[in-house]
Amino acid sequence: MRWLLLAVFGCATAIAQPMPSNISLAAIRTDEKERDQREKIPDLVKALGLKPGSVVGDLGTGYGYYAARFAKIVGPKGRVYAEEIDRPLLDKVRQRMKAEGVGNVEYLLGTPDDPGFPSGQLDAVIISDVYHEIEHPASVLAAVRRALKPGGLLLVVDYLKPEAGTKSRSEQVKDHNIGPGFVEEELAKAGFAVLERRAPYCPGYDGIPTYYILAR
Numbered sequence: 033m034r035w036l037l038l039a040v041f042g043c044a045t046a047i048a049q050p051m052p053s054n055i056s057l058a059a060i061r062t063d064e065k066e067r068d069q070r071e072k073i074p075d076l077v078k079a080l081g082l083k084p085g086s087v088v089g090d091l092g093t094g095y096g097y098y099a100a101r102f103a104k105i106v107g108p109k110g111r112v113y114a115e116e117i118d119r120p121l122l123d124k125v126r127q128r129m130k131a132e133g134v135g136n137v138e139y140l141l142g143t144p145d146d147p148g149f150p151s152g153q154l155d156a157v158i159i160s161d162v163y164h165e166i167e168h169p170a171s172v173l174a175a176v177r178r179a180l181k182p183g184g185l186l187l188v189v190d191y192l193k194p195e196a197g198t199k200s201r202s203e204q205v206k207d208h209n210i211g212p213g214f215v216e217e218e219l220a221k222a223g224f225a226v227l228e229r230r231a232p233y234c235p236g237y238d239g240i241p242t243y244y245i246l247a248r
């Protein structure tokens with residue numbers, strides 16, 4: 033089963049596959065149960081300062097793992113913007129939220145260089161297991177800055193394979209990972225101040241250390 037999941041899911045695995053949209057909601061639930069054992073959602077919620085009424089963006093939402101969890105935290109007075117560039121995946125997220133009775137999610141079909149979040153309305157944005165896939169990080173980060181309220185927070189969650197530490201950015205990206213140093217450099221260029229680097233944050237599917245960078 034683990035092999036199957038590794039082959040099917042693209043998230044936080046060494047075997048980076050595109051995420052299929054023709055997957056059952058039961059399979060998504062099974063994967064997320066396993067993810068819940070490893071990931072520390074309460075830590076992310078605390079880092080992002082999420083509370084009832086918060087407005088949060090999930091850039092590259094995939095199957096909506098974070099969007100579903102954050103929707104519960106921000107509650108009916110809050111809002112989650114679940115963004116994807118892959119329309120069938122976004123439809124899958126809509127389907128899952130409907131099945132789960134989640135009503136406080138907005139679905140955004142973005143482009144590779146602009147998530148399309150509304151300007152100046154977000155308290156926080158998460159970019160998890162997506163940053164290493166972004167081809168134009170400067171444009172995406174500029175769009176995220178525009179979307180955040182003053183003082184709003186950005187959390188980048190990604191991973192670096194232990195053997196990849198000395199490789200160039202492009203070599204790392206080709207191998208579907210990226211070092212936190214490159215991310216921090218690009219955040220700084222986009223006008224973000226790094227507040228915290230937590231490395232490791234949690235183990236990925238196959239034990240690859242995941243880190244997070246919190247910025248304002």
Ligand SMILES: C[S@@+](CC[C@H](N)C(=O)[O-])C[C@H]1O[C@@H](n2cnc3c(N)ncnc32)[C@H](O)[C@@H]1O
Pocket residue numbers: 042043044051091092093094095096097098115116117118121142143144145147159160161162165166167172
């Ligand atoms: C490995 S999945 C991670 C999904 C989700 N964030 C999670 O942690 O479960 C990466 C997702 O990022 C999306 N993606 C890739 N480039 C993107 C971009 N420039 N903007 C938004 N999403 C992007 C892909 O379509 C894919 O669904």
